[in-house]
Amino acid sequence: MLIGTLYALIAGLMWGLVFIGPLLLPEYPAALQSVGRYLAFGLIALPLAWLDRAELRRLRRADWIEALKLSAVGNLLYYVCLAAAIQRAGAPLPTMLIGTLPVLIAISANRRNAGRDGRLPWRRLAPSLLLIALGVACVNQVELQALRHDPAADPWRYLGGAALALVAVVCWTWYPLRNADWLRDHPGRSPRAWATAQGLVTLPLALAGYLLLWLIMHIGNSSFALPFGPRPGVFIGLMLAIGLFASWLGTLCWNQASQRLPTLLAGQLIVFETLAALGYAFLLRGRLPEPLTVAGIALLIAGVVWAVRVKPEPIAASA
Numbered sequence: 001m002l003i004g005t006l007y008a009l010i011a012g013l014m015w016g017l018v019f020i021g022p023l024l025l026p027e028y029p030a031a032l033q034s035v036g037r038y039l040a041f042g043l044i045a046l047p048l049a050w051l052d053r054a055e056l057r058r059l060r061r062a063d064w065i066e067a068l069k070l071s072a073v074g075n076l077l078y079y080v081c082l083a084a085a086i087q088r089a090g091a092p093l094p095t096m097l098i099g100t101l102p103v104l105i106a107i108s109a110n111r112r113n114a115g116r117d118g119r120l121p122w123r124r125l126a127p128s129l130l131l132i133a134l135g136v137a138c139v140n141q142v143e144l145q146a147l148r149h150d151p152a153a154d155p156w157r158y159l160g161g162a163a164l165a166l167v168a169v170v171c172w173t174w175y176p177l178r179n180a181d182w183l184r185d186h187p188g189r190s191p192r193a194w195a196t197a198q199g200l201v202t203l204p205l206a207l208a209g210y211l212l213l214w215l216i217m218h219i220g221n222s223s224f225a226l227p228f229g230p231r232p233g234v235f236i237g238l239m240l241a242i243g244l245f246a247s248w249l250g251t252l253c254w255n256q257a258s259q260r261l262p263t264l265l266a267g268q269l270i271v272f273e274t275l276a277a278l279g280y281a282f283l284l285r286g287r288l289p290e291p292l293t294v295a296g297i298a299l300l301i302a303g304v305v306w307a308v309r310v311k312p313e314p315i316a317a318s319a
Contacts, residue, residue, distance in 0.1 A: 001260070001261065003256075003260060004256070004257045004259075004260030004261040004266070005257070005261070005269060007253045007254070007256040007257040007260070008253070008254065008257040008261070008266060008269035008270075008272060009269070009272050010249075010250075010253045011250045011251075011253035011254040011257060011272070011273070012269070012270065012271070012272020012273040012274075012275070012276050013272065013276045014245045014246050014249050014250035014253065015246055015250045015254075015273040015276070015277075016272075016273050016274075016275075016276025016277040016279070016280055017241070017242055017245055017246045017276075017280065018037070018079065018082070018242055018246045018277075019082075019086060019091055019094075019095055019277035019280060019281060020091075020277075020280045020281065020284060021033055021037070021083065021238055021239075021242055022082075022083040022084075022086040022087045022091075023086065023091060023281065023284055024234070024238060024284075025229075025231070025234070025235060025238065026087060027229070027230065028229050028235065029213075029224070030079075030080050030081075030083035030084035030087060031080050031084075031209070031213055032210075032213055032229070033079070033083045033239075034076055034079040034080040034083060034206075034209070035076070035206045035207075035209040035210045035213060036206075036210070036235065036239040037079060037206075037239050037242050037243055037246075037247065038071075038075050038076055038079070038202045038203075038205070038206035038243070038247065039203065039206040039207060039210055039239070039243075040239040040240045040242070040243030040244070040247075041075075041199045041202055041203075041206070041243040041244075041247035041248060042199050042200065042202045042203025042204075042206055042207075043203065043243070044199065044240075044243050044244050044247075044248055045196050045198075045199025045200050045202075045203065045248065046200070046203070048192075048196045048199070048248070049196050049199075049200055052190060052192060052193035052196050055189065055190045055192075055193035056193055056196065056197060056200075058189070059193075059197060063182070063197070064197070064201065066178070066182055067194070067197045067198045067200075067201045068201045068205075069178070070175060070178060070179055070198055071198050071201050071202040071205060072205060073171050073174060073175060074171060074172060074174070074175030074176075074178075074179070075198070075202050075247070076202070076205055076206065076209065077167075077171050078168050078171035078172050078175065079168075081164045081165070081167040081168040081171065082094060082098070082164075082165065082168040084161070084164045085161040085162070085163075085164035085165035085168060086161070087161070088157045088158065088160050088161030088164065089143070089157075089158045089160075089161025089162055089165065090143060090158075090161075091277065091278075091281035091284075092139050092142070092143055092278065092281060092289075092293060093136075093139060093140055093143050093158075093161070093162060093165065094161065094162075094164075094165035094168070095274055095277045095278050095281065096135065096136045096139045096140070096274070096278075096296065096297075096300065097136060097162070097165040097166060097168075097169055098165070098168065098169060098172065098273070098274055098277070099132070099135075099136070099271060099274035099300050099304075100132055100136065100169065101169060101172055101173060101176075101270045101274075102269070102270050102271050102304045102307060103125070103128055103129055103132055103303065103304065103307050104169065104173045105173055105176055105177060105270070106125070106307055107125075108173055108177055109177060121310065124310045125307060125310055127303075127306055128303040128304065128306040128307035128310070129303070130303070131299050131300070131302050131303030131306060132299070132300055132303035132304070134296075134299045135295075135296040135297065135298070135299030135300035135302075135303060136296065136300070137296070138292050138293065138295050138296030138299065139292075139293050139296040139297070140162075141292060142289075142290045142292050142293045142296070143158070144158075172270075176254075176258070176266065176270070179254075179255070179258060180258045180266060182194070183255055183258045183259045184258070184259070187259065191252060191255030191256045191258070191259055192252050192255070194255055195248060195251040195252040195255050196248070198251060199247065199248055199251075202247075210227075214226050214227065257269065271300070271301065271304040274300065275297075275301070278297060
């Protein structure tokens, strides 16, 4: 349990890095940042695949198809929506919405994995849902106040960012559940090799997405400087860093945690990603968060801690 929790903590610290990419590259389209990140992830996975070649040969066709699904939804689609949400609504609100994942995953696991992991009593889970909802509301209020005082702000752009963040939440509610299913069904398999497999199948998807985006921009006579934009050095360096630390190392650590922890508990520990992302975002802003934002973060943490303390009950015991 302790080792699994530490792996989840490291994964959260690594995944928090993905929230700063859109802030450091605001002029880059979200789709380009997504395919760029996962193109880097796929290229990094190529030499790593040689180290895991024996494990990768054990994967069957169904395993590769599952890795492809996980990569398409949990990698590419998720990050397109998240990056676009951060560019439109800023970092705090999308980060807080992503912060609801622990309880959303627990609720989903409560329905689909009860036979394996036990069932959470709904009445004991309700207070955590209320605390998390209040926390998101507090942060949203601060961001809306900032919009009202900014004459150049676009409320519709902010709402669009919130909607995209919700799509990202759906993607990442689905991903850890399906990923944990595979890992728990294959306890003898290497979590590192499974992370590398996802990187390998992401590579052709990201490459195709990059070429398609380039073609669309060319046909539309876009002024954006392809293939690497107006700051190629920053873009390439950031994509490689996020691809290595967030995509591969983060996935590796999360796979290690998922193989050691019940899905319900592992889902709660995604809160580490939220806290890391908020910390990185306010460091980039160069100022402390507003008191109401701090209160919202505290409520979010309290809600997740409350949910973690609710122990799953075996179905036989609750029947």
